[in-house]
Amino acid sequence: MPESSRNELTRRLRQYLDADNVIVDQESQRPYECDALTIYCDLPLLVALPETTAQVQQVLRVCHQLNVPLVARGAGTGLCGGAMPHPQGVLLALTKLDRIVNIDPLARTARVQPGVSNLAISEAVAAHGLYYGPDPSSQVACSIGGNVAENSGGVHCLKYGLTVHNILSLDILTVAGEALTIGSQGLDSPGYDLMALFTGSEGLLGIVTEITVRLLPLPEVAQVVMAGFESVDAAGDAVGAVISGGIIPAGLEMMDRLAIQAAEDFAQAGYPRDAAAILLCEVDGTREEVDQHVSQVANLFNSMGASSLTISQDEAHRSLLWKGRKSAFPAVGRLAPDYYCMDGTIPRGQVSFVLNEIHQMSEHYDLRVANVFHAGDGNLHPLILFDASDPNDVRKAEEFGSRILKLAVQVGGCITGEHGVGVEKLRLMPSQFSAEELLQLEDIKHAFDPALNLNPGKGVPILKRCQEYRALPARHQHE
């Protein structure tokens, strides 16, 4: 885009936004160059920071009129490069829309703006004995708008579901800036289920300006059973035993040796350093139910050959046991200059096989890998350790990651469980979908955004038909 066009865009946006909220200079744009997957970065034409829904609508209208690409961004904690700016577009940061609009304790809902952090919702409703279910590890920082875009999960989604199960309604703006409300205050809505389509759509179909979330009653009590195992296989079998034993744990997490050691160094949570794998199993509910399930789980783990067993004694102890898990990413991050977090989901029964394969790949590429794993729902997070300043290491890490995700598809799983496709996994989409399936996804995109201006180059690969539309910059083409 020529400089004159950038000036025109800036002038138009500053008619509606404070001059400070339209960032043009490159140095001030730096904080927006990437999300939490830092290997993919770029600078936008400009960054827009609207403070009201009306301003968001004006930004959309201006971009629509000038045919300018637009990338929405929340807190920037995403892990797939989904919020990486478009070099010819506007980066729309929604962080200033951070108001909790309304809480309805009786109907157990809250209306919130997209920039509100995930944890802030639970904190705001705690006084009513309620909380918001999905809890990604980044919940202190990540925004609810971003959670909707990625259909975020967390450690508790086996029992309480993903974002798609925990939101009732969305106010959205179409690419042309038209406002509509989808979903309802009830449990379904007339016509097609656009809530299902928008949740996890990675900012490709519209911009979310308000979310009505469903709230859950805070459980009376929650307790964690932690067990160490001498092999990954034994831990994997124990996961299956819990599930088929008729218990749905609130969370069921696995970590392998490298992850255990890193987390223990970081958090001193009392993890068994000598174990090949640990399981953290949280059960919640009424006092009686939790007592019953804790003893069932402990007995199951013992019968499956646990080498150590710890049961949380109080809330402080439970928090400490989780602290190790929740800080596993940064803890592993201290072991190497950089780490690359993968996100495949596999059938639970394939855990041992896949972890053994990953171990062999780790030797092949000579890159260490730590595995942190939502074992209850089969969502793997291998963390590949590498040095981003070494181009060879970067290449190896990317190849290693791709092979893990292709393996996930081969065993009946998928390339992403909760982090999204973004720019990162775009080239892997054909390993999960046929050409006809990809074209069907592309047709859905066209139904909402015919000019392909919303988050171009992410989420869904645009196949050969893209020539019919405005050409994308070379680095965003996917064939």
Add this chain to the structure above:
Amino acid sequence: MSEEPKPAGLDDSKAIVTSLMQAREEARPVYITAGGSKRHIAGRDCDSDTLDVSLHRGIVDYQPQELVITARAGTPLTELIAALQEHNQMLPFEPPLFGGKATLGGTLACNLSGPARPFRGSIRDAVLGVQLINGKCELLNFGGKVMKNVAGYDVSRLQAGALGTLGVISEISLKLLPQPEKTLSLRYEMTAGDAIECMNRRAGEPKPLSGAFWLNGDLTLRLSGAASAVESTAAQWGGDILDAADNTWENLRDMTLPYFANDEPLWRFSVNPAATLSTATDSSLIDWGGAQRWLRGEYPLQELQQAAASAGGHVTLFRGGDRAAEVRSPLSGTEQHLQQQLKRAFDPDGILNPGRLYSWL
């Protein structure tokens, strides 16, 4: 434990694709059917030639340890439930069985779930993946057989409530739940208004509530879960305990309660569970902890639509009445346009169940 059940099944998808290709070539729209239990409910009547998918049935894969089952769309729900029973598992969404005729595909297409829906989720919530034949006669797979999958748009859940207008559903993978150890129902005499307040307050407590409905002056609550939790909650909440042999919940699920037994138009409101609905509350059946309310009788459509809208939801003429007219709350112009675009993305020639959802879709 017994052998894995191997019920009779047949992959008839090729024949379905062939029939659909022929229909498309001849520009002859089809009405998709299997058990026939939903022919005249949930949507507008559709007079296209039928595309019968009832032969396409059977369980494709069932892994109790994974809590996942995959079955063909024409599989009767009763067959699924019997297979799950062997492993003490269940469909979380408690679907209506309609005398054994209801099939899995039709249940997803109509997004039908029973009394447990607010507490264990709907069929839409349980769906992990679908195989689908779109209006271009392409056999496509979306989602999968794992608990979490965010690659691509959620085409699987989009089928819920689409009434077959986006594709012929071929196979469905679902998340399952273990059966609860114990179930117990409590009954209280109270007005509809008090019942709505009570249902919502109870749902806000961390107790194993799995059903809450009101009819004819009685609120009935159901508890399901660990025996210890069910018993202690029942002791705290009081109320009259229903006989274990009582089949009220099954009759509510299958719409076989006397309330449903006449030919009057039957309206379904889906609203804010705590809302007061301005229309005839005392003659309603209130289910889903307040979020689903049934109303019988002749009413002006617009009046009901306004009542539903002010209660934060929508209304459907679920059964009876004029089924050639619109049976659902209207959509805004912007949303109507998006829904039409979406329909075109799946079914460019408009051959799949045209007019079943809305006259313009």
